Amino acid sequence: MxxxxxxxxxxxxxxxxxxxxxxxxxxxxxxxxxxxxxxxFGGGPEDLFKVGVLGDPQTATDESGFLATPYLDFVPLADEPAAVTKVARHQLDLLIDARGAGGSITGYWANPESPNGQIVERLLIGAHATAGLPPPERRTAAGDALxxxxxxxxxxxxxxxxxxxxxxxxxxxxxxxxxxxxxxxxxxxxxxxxxxxxxxxxxxxxxxxxxxxxxxxxxxxxxxxxxxxxxxxxxxxxxxxxxxxxxxxxxxxxxxxxxxxxxxxxxxxxxxxxxxxxxxxxxxxxxxxxxxxxxxxxxxxxxxxxxxxxxxxxxxxxxxxxxxxxxxxxxxxxxxxxxxxxx
Incomplete structure (x- = not known):
């Protein structure tokens, strides 16, 4: 055979x-x-900032008004580990945790190596400061861009x-x-x-x-x-x-x-x-x-x-x-x- x-x-x-x-x-x-x-596709990321939201951005309680910021693309996500990985790979510029009481923002993840992430983080902190609110808890998700x-x-x-x-x-x-x-x-x-x-x-x-x-x-x-x-x-x-x-x-x-x-x-x-x-x-x-x-x-x-x-x-x-x-x-x-x- x-x-x-x-x-x-x-x-x-x-x-x-x-x-x-x-x-x-x-x-x-x-x-x-x-x-x-x-x-x-070697020209880098698009100009539009992409922000992940753990929870529903449409129903989240946001006293700071950050979720109404124009030119930001808010993406609802449910899987926290996968979402944090996206931040580490620069696939998300920022990740917000909107799963607090009544849908309030309790924290966020930022990649210190992401230029876009630094800008969006300043917008988030600035929105809370303007509204007289303390900034949410900051967590890091470092990693190289994908x-x-x-x-x-x-x-x-x-x-x-x-x-x-x-x-x-x-x-x-x-x-x-x-x-x-x-x-x-x-x-x-x-x-x-x-x-x-x-x-x-x-x-x-x-x-x-x-x-x-x-x-x-x-x-x-x-x-x-x-x-x-x-x-x-x-x-x-x-x-x-x-x-x-x-x-x-x-x-x-x-x-x-x-x-x-x-x-x-x-x-x-x-x-x-x-x-x-x-x-x-x-x-x-x-x-x-x-x-x-x-x-x-x-x-x-x-x-x-x-x-x-x-x-x-x-x-x-x-x-x-x-x-x-x-x-x-x-x-x-x-x-x-x-x-x-x-x-």
Whole structure:
């Protein structure tokens, strides 16, 4: 069995690296996207000050009048630890605790390294002084700024894994069937599961190699944070690639034309791209969108990778996502082998 799998694996790898144009495109496209993000979003934060409010800013009792200050964007938040983390990362300029009696302001968090935070803090203290009130209790949340490129990079890497995994096997297997390659393989002792396993291993090697090159290229170009475990990051991308490759094989199990395969793969890829938190956070979206997002494997890859790179998560922290993705990969591969047809 393993000799047959190895033979198909070697043949598939040779086919890939001999296609120089496809090889260069797989490596350069995501690198160029990262450079574009750094160029577009590298100009610093917007002029509008953003203030988080623990509680409801609409019903809070504010005798100082600070919550009525124009040109401040007040964002209601419920999770205190997550909100404080946003202040530390310069994603919020200030965080106000409006959970006192009757919705009064009892304290606030400021980042001493945030220029915008210093300005908003002075506005808060000035508003209380003008109203003849003592300033609220001050707490600090120090930390380095997190740029949009830093936040988006884990998702861009996951997006590269998704596209390379889906089209690298889904489209190719359909082309094999159309060109009669699978019909010739049917005459050999090769079994469907062996053939599909070889495709999985081949594509996994290519995806992880290209992702490593992209990661190293981004490391040279961008000064992004990597606070967690490299082992955890590798495992989550491997598990994500396995689930995507298995999904691509399931799509290609019986299709006969590349056009239909391309359409179905696009039908799966673009909703995942929009709803998996690659480009923007799903916070604040509709309940239905958030529920649908949790059904997509890319969501769990992006969330876990972001937790590792930005929050410093380790293998144990992302173990639920790992188990979910590996279980999904096994189920999809089993279904693909069950439905697979040589002709």
């Amino acid at each position: 393993w000799k047959r799998v190895a033979a198909i694996l070697i043949a598939r790898n040779r086919e890939f690296y001999r296609d120089k144009a496809g090889l260069i495109w797989n490596i350069m496209m995501p690198v160029m996207m990262i450079v574009a993000f750094a160029f577009i 740029s949009y490129a830093d936040w988006a990079l884990p998702g861009v890497l996951a997006m590269n894994v998704m596209f390379s995994s889906l089209w690298g096997v889904g489209w190719v297997v359909v082309r094999y069937r159309k060109n009669g390659v699978l019909r010739r393989l049917k005459a050999t002792p090769l079994k469907p599961l062996e053939f599909l396993s070889a495709q999985v291993l081949s594509r996994l090697l290519v995806v992880m190699a290209s992702s490593t090159v992209v990661y190293l290229g981004a490391l040279v170009i961008l000064d992004f944070p990597m606070r967690g475990s490299y082992a955890a990051l590798a495992l989550i991308y491997i598990a994500g690639a396995l689930s995507m490759i298995s999904l691509g094989l399931l799509v290609a199990a019986r299709l006969r034309t590349e056009e239909l395969a391309d359409g179905l793969l696009n039908l799966m890829a673009w909703p995942m791209l929009l709803l998996s938190g690659v480009w923007f956070s799903m916070e604040g979206t509709s309940t239905a969108a958030q529920w649908l997002s949790q059904l997509m494997p890319l969501t769990h890859v992006v969330g876990a990778a972001r937790g590792i790179m930005i929050d410093g998560a380790g293998v144990l922290d992302v173990l639920p996502e790992l188990l979910l993705l590996l279980t999904l990969a096994a189920a999809l591969l089993a279904a693909a082998a069950r439905l697979f047809r040589w002709e």
